[in-house]
Amino acid sequence: MGAAEETGVEEQPWGQVSPDAARRLLIAAVEAFAERGYHATTTRDIAGRAGMSPAALYIHYKTKEELLHRISRIGHDKALTILRTAADGEGTAADRLAAAVRSFVGWHAAHHTTARVVQYELDALGEEHRTEIVALRRESDAAVRGIINDGVRAGEFDVPDVPGTTLAVLSLCIDVARWFNVAGRRTPDEVGALYADLVLRMVGART
């Protein structure tokens, strides 16, 4: 309960995908892409994990790349929502930055298979789909930069290089998807709390 409530990440990840067979294929694709990478995953593998024949995939998706795009799009939407919710929340800039990092990192840890695909398989997207996704990523960057700028203006933060620090903060959070391991000793919430503290130090928040 703690993780769900606290990070504000819930309501069943792929609930919006229908029909049921399409959702099963998509979940199978997420697992396979996260384990082996997009290019090393075969359509036969995806269909097999979903308990279907290879041809069934093409009833619901035009190509293998469309599957990746759907996953990437949903994931980026979720990430952006998380960041904006925190950015538009109440409290000081430090409160909002901590909340943003806590929930963003919590999501990357709790859904690290999805996050791995979302964050590290961008290059496998086709030209058009990639530019669409890159636009979403720029909005995420803007959300975080907004909080940091608020803190600087309010005299709460000491940040010599706002764009550079924004980049570093996002980079730090995103890379959680690469190393986080379910078998590890830390829960998503613990990592979120640790990272929120580290980020507040990076921006020189007066404690």
Place this chain on the structure above:
Amino acid sequence: MGAAEETGVEEQPWGQVSPDAARRLLIAAVEAFAERGYHATTTRDIAGRAGMSPAALYIHYKTKEELLHRISRIGHDKALTILRTAADGEGTAADRLAAAVRSFVGWHAAHHTTARVVQYELDALGEEHRTEIVALRRESDAAVRGIINDGVRAGEFDVPDVPGTTLAVLSLCIDVARWFNVAGRRTPDEVGALYADLVLRMVGART
């Protein structure tokens, strides 16, 4: 001169690889792997970039995976050397931590194509090769953790969670390889300086 001298990264990256044809193939592989990823790169592409026929690759390397292993091994050796040089240097823990981050990040930025392969294509290695490389990575972790521990013992740093902070510092540095772009506005040295400052803040170094 600045970058080379300052980061201590030099002496021609692949000088140790011989004969010449093997080195050309290896450099071609680094470029191709960095651009498209290991699985999306074909042996014909590598050979083509090196100006050779596809068959020539197999005179110098047994498999495509051996190429990746050679690259990964040399890169990890270099990374470990950089960290150990800084860790064994002179000065306070803060001095050595800053030097480690500055040179480590500088290397990831300046050689971001190599670093991308080294850091993000681990999973494509075979079982044995991967465990060999993972051992090197644990030593890198130990080097950084050593500096931080020194700082804590000396009362220079304020770090509640040393293993977690070590992980975060390395993660932050490594992820530079993912986003760094030559066309961007920052030089490798500038990124190194920015990151060294951020990391000192993360460990609560008294300034």
Place this chain on the structure above:
DNA sequence: CCTGATGGTGAGCAAGCGCTTAGGGAGCGG
């Protein structure tokens, strides 16, 4: 001049890839 080592080529094999196509069975309105 021959010989062997070295480092290369052109052609191609077996396997696996993304994707298509012809057809089948379950459910349902009429």
Place this chain on the structure above:
DNA sequence: CCGCTCCCTAAGCGCTTGCTCACCATCAGG
């Protein structure tokens, strides 16, 4: 009962993949 729609499968097409093999050019030593 028919006939239509919706999902799904078996089979397989055309192509690319990692890798091999028979053969050749260059050159140093005897």
